Amino acid sequence: MGTQLGEFVIQERIGAGGMGVVYRAEHPLIGKQAAIKVMRMELVSPQHVQRLLVEARAVNAIRHPGIIDIFGFGTLPDERPYVIMELLRGRPLSDFVREKRRMELESVIWVMDQMLAALGAAHRAGVVHRDLKPANVFIVEAPEAPVSVKLVDFGIAKLMESRDNPLTADGLVLGTPEFMAPEQIRGGAVGPTTDLYAAGVMMFQLLTGTRPFQGESVQVMFAHLEQSPPLPSSRLAGLPKEVDALVLQLLAKEPASRPPSAEAVREQLKRIPLREPPRAPSITKPEVAIPAGDSQTPSTQDALKAIHQPPGIGWALLGALVLLSVGAGVIRLRAVPPPEPPGPETALDAGPVEPTPPEPTPPEPTTPEPTTPEAVSPPQQPRFAKEKKELRQRIQTLRKELLRRSAGSPESAALRDSLHTIEQSANYARTAKDYAGANSALDDWEDRLKQRFPPR
Known part of the structure; x- marks a missing residue:
């Protein structure tokens, strides 16, 4: 706290993720606030620094109000890199997709349309996000401004036109399993339709409260490769047939079978019949709860058997x-x-766990009392x-x-x-x-x- 990075002074820690820690900072003279993401020390390597730099370059290449603005980059004396970006007020979309919760159809259409507008701008700038998921979609609420959507975390974005890509190697896969397209899981070429597949998973989850494929990460990835997705209406009765058709097209196994662009998906969204105009989801209260019976998820065991x-x-x-x-x-x-x-977490570098103190030592130290299960808790x-x-x-x-x-x-x-x-x-x-x-x-x-x- 109190450290000055560039023109900003760190005020408080506001979040943390796999790549780094995020702080709220303020310009000491004009009072402008910003968010500063500092990479974790244990992750500092040429590859990860390059990933952070690619994120900053990718964002600046897009220039769209639906993409978070990154306007500073630097390195601490201990070689940890950091980026300075706009400070968002609101909630990530992941807050709206809690277990057994769903959004109203009108809010889903609104969110998808805004997100796809930003995603389409990224694709036109030659950037594929490759890690599109609810946690990377932010519902922004600012004073005296309408609610809006911003895409964040382009940390593994691929610049499609770049011939030199230091972030991947043959046979390696980047992304989050639950939202990966089949070609991404195989380590193949990715493109705009890879992001559209993830958008299909997100739309399914927003509508029904569950993702199309459930289970352990391995099971989910094999299901993405081999298993046909269920209809959204099989999880939530009464959805228009246009919704089923669009989601299944987005979740097509072959990239060529998906919609050709984010704009094409937005056009299909306009053709979905609604009872009311599209509207932003409520930020202050949860969306409609799903009855317990509607939250069943399909088994993905058959997907593993289907893998040749x-x-x-x-x-x-x-x-x-x-x-x-x-x-x-x-x-x-x-x-x-x-x-x-998986069992209880044991970190490789966490070091020994301090055991519960043993029972008092008996009078003769040469014959100590054997340790009992109560003296040292096995877990x-x-x-x-x-x-x-x-x-x-x-x-x-x-x-x-x-x-x-x-x-x-x-x-x-x-x-x-x-x-x-x-x-x-x-x-x-x-x-x-x-x-x-x-x-x-x-x-x-x-x-x-x-x-x-x-x-x-």
Whole structure:
């Protein structure tokens, strides 16, 4: 608090995410307020700094009132980069899609139209968001101004016309599983229709209170690849047939089968019959609650059976899904054992958990009383200490091996950054299967190392 960044002085912390911490700041002379996002120290790397810089450049390339304005960029003395952006007042759309809640149709049409107007401007500027989701859509309420929608967090946006893309590599996937298009999950080429697929997932969720595919992240991703989405009207009776038709078109597996542009979707929105004119959702009160019976979600187990891959490939994605537990992640396919439900979180770098103090020491210290279950609570014991230590050692060994083989070659940057990403994601390993997944990701990384820099 009180630190001056550029022309602004930090006043208070107002939020945090996977990439960084956001503060409210104020210009000391004119009183203008701004939001400053500072990258987390543990994420500082050339790749992540470049990602933050791409976000700032992407936003400035769009120039649309529905896109958050970023007007400053800098680096702290400890090398943490930061961006200065407009301070928004209101609520993210994720606040409106709480479990068993839905929006009225008229509000859904209003939100989608405003969001698609901004998204269309981004696409015309050559920018694909690639992480479109309710948390990145902000309902803005400002004094003496109508309610509006702004798109935020272009941190993994792709500049379509850029030939040099340092943020991705072959076979890697960036995004949030629940909103990923099939081509994005496969690590293929992305474009405007990739964002429109995510818009279809969002529209389905706003209308019904649930996403089209439910379950663990792996199950959801396989469902996006293989399972036909349900009709929105199957979750909420009485929706116009035009709504079903539009949502199913947005959720088409093949990009060519989706609407060609955001403007085309806006035109289809105009043809949906409404009882009242489109209106902004209420910011001060929740939307209409869905009866419990209408919140059922389909099983995605059949999607896993439909994948034409060897047994165990379902865990291949989860093997790197720890990368997604802090936001957008990087995934590479590799077959490992089937997953287990996640257990209590144990961070790789959190260090030992302090146990409950033992019972008082008996008079003779040479024969201490055995520790009882009440003296040290089993759930508080550090779990997977051996796996944690071995994983750290392996990462260090691989880092040294990369340095030895590449001899400082510029071509090693992508491998170095991806190893750093795996290391950071492993902090969120919580079960034996999570550690197996992290090791699987390292197996795959090691294969890439051998291909790029064969043993001498």
